[in-house]
Amino acid sequence: MKFMSSLDPKDRRLLLWSISIAISLAVIIGLVLPNENNNDNPMPSTYLSGQHGARAAYESLVRSGYNIERWERPLNELAANAGPGTVVIFAEPFTREAEDFKAVERIVAHGGRVLATGFWGGYLVPDGEPGTPSDFTYAACQLEPEGLDPLASSGEVWMVPNATWELGNPKQRVQYGCAGQPAVVEYDYGSGHVVWWANSTPLENGSLARAANFDLLLNSLGPREGRHFYWDESLHGDVRSSLSYVPGPTVALMFTGLILISILIVFSFSRRSGPIREMPPPARATPIEFLEALGSLYRSAGASSTAVTVAWERFRRHALRLCGLRQAPVSAEELAAAIRRRYPNADPSLEADLLACEEARLNERIEPRAALKVIQVLFHHRQMLAAASKLGDVSNPPASIQSTRNERPS
Incomplete structure (x- = not known):
């Protein structure tokens, strides 16, 4: 018995070709699209389970009873409702938008607490003074406690610093250092508080369980009671707004599929309903x-x-x-x-x-x-x-x- 034998042979052939093309496109897309959830991706995102992802840290905080959620919308919306009970984590953020810098400043000024990591994280926080390290070897370094605050008592911490901090402001206190360069810095700004790490290594999946790295994360976030924690994902890529999903690959593939389906419909319809002409008279034989x-x-x-x-x-x-x-x-x-x-x-x-x-x-x-x-x-x-x-x-x-x-x- 033929597949869908009730159809006209031409329609059945057209359907089979369409199914074959769709399956081929799906296979090609699956092979061509890069796999972001692997150990080569350096982004510390809470969605990634690779070595440098931060999914383990996020789920550990959820299981520990922290009132935490991912933030994927513009930071202006978060800054509008920020207060003393707001804590935001910026793990290796990247942005050059002035609105994002102003939003972070408003969060801290309204009494919020911010944890930022990496070179661009130092630029994001108010009064940030990040710099390029001169003596770092970009290898795992056991940080040396240098401060007198509770944060410096977190214990043995390992990090691969990729930035440093230019000291000069007396309010900014170095809590941990590596090779004589600041690696963990904290300070007060307005009514809020800022903690900066030279890298996000302690909260990554591959390093979270090493030594006291998780304790450093908990001490950097501060007390759990009465606070709402946000793990920012908006600065790890596209800012999530009402229209941010339009240029995504899913919508692009949907529009491509609609175009292909429209072309198939046009060909299928025109084959039956094209201009009607008389059949040419058969050639009379001599x-x-x-x-x-x-x-x-x-x-x-x-x-x-x-x-x-x-x-x-x-x-x-x-x-x-x-x-x-x-x-x-x-x-x-x-x-x-x-x-x-x-x-x-x-x-x-x-x-x-x-x-x-x-x-x-x-x-x-x-x-x-x-x-x-x-x-x-x-x-x-x-x-x-x-x-x-x-x-x-x-x-x-x-x-x-x-x-x-x-x-x-x-």
């Missing part, structure tokens, strides 16, 4: 082509005797009509006798030729050449009878036909 086709038909069917029978019937009817007799089946002898009575001067071989024709039409194995010869003989006798009937004189032989024609006008 007499020679008709005879060749008829001969090939008889040859393939082995019906040479049939051709002889057709020629015999046509000759019989024509001869009986010339003799003034009614149309009835007669034998070759009877037909020859009737013709001889009407036309005494007929060809002397008439009787023998008619007998041979009668035998030929009853012979189903007659050769085509022999059948053709018999048909030619019948055609010859028919011409002779037609010439004799035009003279109207049955007593004169055919040789006097020309003289008779010359005498008739007189």
Whole structure:
């Protein structure tokens, strides 16, 4: 049983082609699109479970009873409702928008607490003074506690610093250092508080369980009671707003699919409802082509005797009509006798030729050449009878036909 046998063959073929193209596109997209959830992706996102992702830290905070959620909308919306109970985590953020800098400043100024990591995290926080490290080797470093605040008592902390801090503000206190360079800095700004890390290594999946890295994260966030924690994801890529999903790959693929479906609908509809035109008239075959086709038909069917029978019937009817007799089946002898009575001067071989024709039409194995010869003989006798009937004189032989024609006008 064929697949969807109720459909027209052309429609079924079109459907199969469409399904094949859709499956091929899905496979190609799956192979071409990069896999972001692997160990090569350095982004500390809470959605990633690779080595540098932060999914483990986020889920650990959720299980520990922290009132935490991901923030994927513009920071202006968060800053509008920020207060002393607001804590925001910026893990390796990246932005150059002035609105984002102002939003973070408003959060801290309204009493919120901010944890930022990395070089760009230092630029994001108010009064930030990040710098490029000169003595760091970008290898795992055991941080040395340098401060007197509770944050410096977190314990043994490991980090791969990729930035440093330019000291100069007395309010900014270094809590941990690496190779003499600041690695963890905290300070007050307005009514809020800022904590900066040189890298997000302590909160990444691959380093969270090492030494006291998780304790450093908890101490950087501060007390849990009475606070709402936000893990920012808006600065890890596109800012999530009402229209931020429009340029995404899903919507792009949807529009591509709609375009392809529209094209298929146009082709399918136009094939049935296109302009109606009359079919071109079939080319009429020439007499020679008709005879060749008829001969090939008889040859393939082995019906040479049939051709002889057709020629015999046509000759019989024509001869009986010339003799003034009614149309009835007669034998070759009877037909020859009737013709001889009407036309005494007929060809002397008439009787023998008619007998041979009668035998030929009853012979189903007659050769085509022999059948053709018999048909030619019948055609010859028919011409002779037609010439004799035009003279109207049955007593004169055919040789006097020309003289008779010359005498008739007189």
